[in-house]
Amino acid sequence: MYTLVSGLVRELLKRDEYNVLILGLDNAGKTTLLEHTKIKFTSGYTGKPFHKITATIGLNIGNISTLGVNLLFWDLGGQDELQSLWDKYYAECHGVVWVVDSLDEARVDDSRVAFEKMIRNEHMRGVPLLFLCNKQDMVGCLNVNQIREAFSDSASKMGSRDCSVRGVSALHGQGIKDAIVWLAQCVIKNNETRPPINKDD
Structure with a gap:
């Protein structure tokens, strides 16, 4: 009887899990974004001191739960030499967060x-995209419309997918929670095209 009941409980507690890539150039604020996402969605998690966050060499992984599913984030290093590794993760991802440094106008191009190289990869077809213009709290940054204009030529390469462009401050956590909830809704809606991974709680 115990085996039957415990098996039933495990089945009821099973959650769908979705892999989300956090991509963008180095110093865009990807790791800070991941830390603040964990703070926003994980009770009791205080995070690491933001002033101690350094450039990601390789990857960082974080997990949150929202809307009854788990989101497993893969924060990949954005240096030129690491970008060639990104495509190893595309086939198994369910969503992408692209982070732009709004303060670094010289590197927007x-x-x-x-971004275009990533979005044109055949494994990324139809994957929901959350496009974040980070550091909107900083004086002198490009605003969301200016960044949208800088990426306007990319629009024709997007294909059919859910996409949202938002301004955020990863450092202060502004705009992050609503953005992540939007992405969670999209990957759930897209689960026939990209089925989730089933995990036990």
């Missing part, structure tokens, strides 16, 4: 080039 570099970000656009990397």
Whole structure:
């Protein structure tokens, strides 16, 4: 009887899990975004001190639960030499968060080039995209409309997918919670095209 009941409980507690890539150039604020996402969605989690966050060499992984599912985030290093590794993760991802440094106008075009290479990969077809213009709290940053204009040539390469462009401050957590909930809704809606992974709680 115990085996039957415990098996039933495990089945009831099973959650769908979705893999989400956090991509963008180095210093865009991807790791800070991941830390603040964990803070927003994980009770009791205080995170690491933001001033101690350094450039990601390789990857960082974080997990949150929202809307009855788990989101497993893969924060991949954005240096030129690491971008060649991104496509190893595309086939198994369910959503993408693209982060742009709104304060670094000189590298916006570099970000656009990397973005287009990613979005045109055949494994990324139809994958929901959350496009975040980070550091909107900083004086002198490009606003969301200016960044949208800088990426305007990319629009024709997007294909059919859910997409949202938003301004955020990863450092202060502004705009993050609503953005992540939107992405969770999209990956759930897209689960026939990209089925989730079933995990036990």
